[in-house]
Amino acid sequence: MRILLVEDDELLAKGMITRLKRMGYQPELCTTGSQALLAAQGSSFELMILDLGLPDGFALDIIRQLRHGGVTMPILVLTAQSQLETKLTALNSGADDYLVKPIDVLELEARIRVLCRRQQQRTDDNLQLAGISLNLQNHHCQFQQQDVNLTLREFMLLKEFMLKPDRILSRQQLEELSYGWDGDNESNAIEVHIHNLRKKLSADVIKTVRGVGYMLVTQYGH
Amino acid sequence: MAINSIKFYLLLGINLLMLGTLSLNAWISYHDALHELDEIYDAELARSAKLISLLLSSNPLPQTNTEPLVIAVPHITEMGEALSAQQERLLDGHKYEGKIAFQAQQGDKLIMLSENALQFPTPKREAGYHEITEHGTLWVTFSYFVPEHNLWVFTAQREDIREELGAHIAQAQVRPILFMMLPLSLLIYLVIKLVLRPLNQLQQQVANKTPEQLHEIQLALPSELQPIQGAINSLLQRIRRYLQQEKRFVADASHELRTPLSILQLHAQNLSSAKDPVEIAEAINAITEGSKRMSHLVDQLLSIARLDHLRQINCAIVALTPLLHQSLSQLPIKLLDKVNWQLELDNSCEVYGDSTLLQSVLRNVLDNAAKYSVTDGVVQVTTQQNAEITTIRISNGGAVEPDISRLGDRFYRHQQHQNSDGAGLGLSIVKHIVALHHGQLSFKRNSAGGLDVTLTLPAAAPGENHR
Structure with missing residues (x-):
């Protein structure tokens, strides 16, 4: 299945794409929130990885809009901020999980698997x-x-x-x-x-x- | 209730004032009453004397009487003894009647006296009012002489009777005051409490404020409190704005610092398990780029830290044109070729400042002008000097519309340029240096869709006259 990756930093996105491909996913990259919204509404993805520090504004709004429109795909949020407030806002807006940068790849992989498992109602991989x-x-x-x-x-x-x-x-x-x-x-x-x-x-x-x-x-x- | 409170002082003040006013009122009434009583009694003494003299003149007592005629008067009540109105108005007279005593003398002979006049002081044979003290009691007497009958009539009254009546009147005045004081105080307390309620509400609202809850206070307050509410609200607004700035700064700073770290970690981990030579090259390239970005960021943060602690700069008069040329020459070739530079320089311009710092200011501003300009656009640099101020204006035809209010904020970058290699610290450094030079930096959108950056710097050392 495909993963929708929303990340504005080119170098970071490149590294993530390499990793996701190795995991057996086909990542699609969006660099802005509006692109991401169109993509998520247009086709189906197994998971969305969303960087909260998006340039064109409010990643949280994207989550809310998607959830409001009935999109159930798991959303994993990447954020540079470790404050509780940011995490809570993201989770309460409809995100399923979050990771604070800098990201450990093994943790990222494990969380992606967990989210997919839950979404597909499996207990193991x-x-x-x-x-x-x-x-x-x-x-x-x-x-x-x-x-x-x-x-x-x-x-x-x-x-x-x-x-x-x-x-x-x-x-x-x-x-x-x-x-x-x-x-x-x-x-x-x-x-x-x-x-x-x-x-x-x-x-x-x-x-x-x-x-x-x-x-x-x-x-x-x- | 706290001692040092408006409520307490109001209550105390009003009560004291009320007590004072009422007491003064009672005191004045008492004295007025005494005065009036004096007059009434004096008149009565005179009237009684004249009445007796008239009686004795028209009906003289038989000359045979050797003993004077003693007239009985009703029982004399003791001073201060309480009597009902019924007891005061007796069948055979009034209780105070007994207190008017009289004597009549014809020639040297006492012909008549009232029963109570046995303790009568030795009368004064001199017409008019007299005050005589006898056995410690003060009497007011009136002497009246009828020359045709050689008749002296003396009437007298004890002074304490008058005072007793005066005291009655004063008591009547004071009693309602005493009775009214307590309920009145209570009412005043309630009124004060009611009037001060908005103040309490305001106080509670202010006390409930937390950093997360800094909404404006919207109470329907009396006009005296409205300016206070306004002042509190504007303070709250400033705090809110400040907190927002802080939050944004932390968010921007963590983004700028953690993203390159993420890049390094991610690509390093990728590299450790990579087999494909293309992937390996990509990862190494990314790590190099990430480190470059990180070191640029660290450099800028360090220069900000240095500037923060810099109190004095080494100023000298510097010629501006060479400084501008040097700054331009330090720009990357890519940027120099991107736009058409139009320099309109007044070669006589000078600035008073630190040439190294000023060069970094110019480099930064020129770099931004080219970076955020449309490709092949025009970047115009004009210099000009009047009196003690040198102005440098740099305009470009912009590709983006920045948020002017945020320009110069640490870590602010235009949203369409977040991928460029800067970290949003350049203009912040520029602002800092310009402030150190007591210069000014302003931004304005121009008709070409770009930005006019105006930099004013002192042309000469302060206090030195321009040539």
Whole structure:
């Protein structure tokens, strides 16, 4: 799934994007609050990371507007201020968690996982479905108790399928997920990745719905 | 109630004044009454004497009487003995009647006297009023002579009777005062309490203020208290503004300090687990950039700290044009090429100041002018000197509209330029240095959408006449 990163500092954003990508997320960067608002209202994200020190004003207003509009995605706030007042205001405005700069990457990762877990109503970071076991923390994958080696993109795709089993995911959705907004849509990279996943797992697990997209089938082979 | 309070002093003052006025009133009434009584009794003495003389003249007593005729008078009540009105008005006269005594003498012979005149003082054979003391009692007497019958009539009255009546009248005056004092004091207390209630309300409102709750006080107060409420409100407003500034400063400062730290930490952690050479190069680059930003910030903070403690600067007369050229030459090439510089310099201009500090002022202002100008815009620098003041005006065609009121605040940066390498401390340093030189720095938006920065500095040392 994608993460919406709202950070105005270029260098800080770069480092976060590198990290998030390594975690198996596709981060989308917004540098202003208005961009972030448009992005969050326009498409769905697994999580939003929001820097409170945004240039064009009030990050808190963005949280309030999103919450008011019924957006339930977890919001993790980054702030340079350690005063209780700031933290309370952020949490009371609708943020789910906060981190005070300077950020420790391991803590950031753990908090992102916690927020996603809670949002998806899981108790751990292990997804288990259709004989597949996928660990979201160390990206470890097993199929029928056999270890499977996945590339980062394969992991991202499989995670998405396992979070939404028995539902059709369109090709565009999957492309956005693995390449982001700036991705190169012309290639048939998605088809290649799906092909590889089928090879590594089982051909029946991911079904092609002609003209629509792909679907992970939990009751295959019956 | 506290002793040192308006309420206490009001209550005390009003009560004392009331008591004083009423007492004075009673005292005056008492004396007036005494005077009137004197006159009434004096008249009565004279009337009684004339009446007796008239009686004795028309009906002379038989000459055969060797003993004087004693006239009985009613029982004399003792002084101060309380009597009801009924007891005072007796069937056979009035209780005070007994206190008027009389004697009549014909020739040398006492012919008649009242019963109570047995203790009568030796009368004075001289017409008119006399005061005679006899056995420690003061009597007022009246002597009346009828020459045709060689008749002396003396009437007398004890002075203490008069005083007793006077005391009665005075008591009648004082009693209501004493009875009224307590309820009146209580009423006054209630009125004062009611009148001072707005003051209490105001006091409570002020006492309830906390740094988080500095809203204006909006009480419907009497006109005397309204200026106080106004003054408190304007004070609250100033405190609020000050607290806001403080908060903003802390927020801005933590943002500026912690963001580069975050960059360093994040990229260092990324680097420790990076395998891709591109990622490694990126991380190293970011760490270098972050450290540069951090050291720039530290440099500026240190110069602010130094300026904060600087009380004296080494001033000298400095030629302005070379100073400007030096400052320009120190700007990054990127900025020098970004805009067209239009210099209209009066080469005779001089300033009185510290050349190193002034150079950093000029560099900062010129740097900002170019940085916040539209690309290929014009930055105009004009210098001019009149009398003892040198003015430097730097105008650009701006790309952004800054918040003029916040220019020069520590860590203020225009929101569209938060990514530029500054930390928002440059203008704050400039402001500081200009203040040290007793100069002035002002900002104004110009028609080109940019900013006119006007810097005025002394041209000569204070007290020195300009050439």
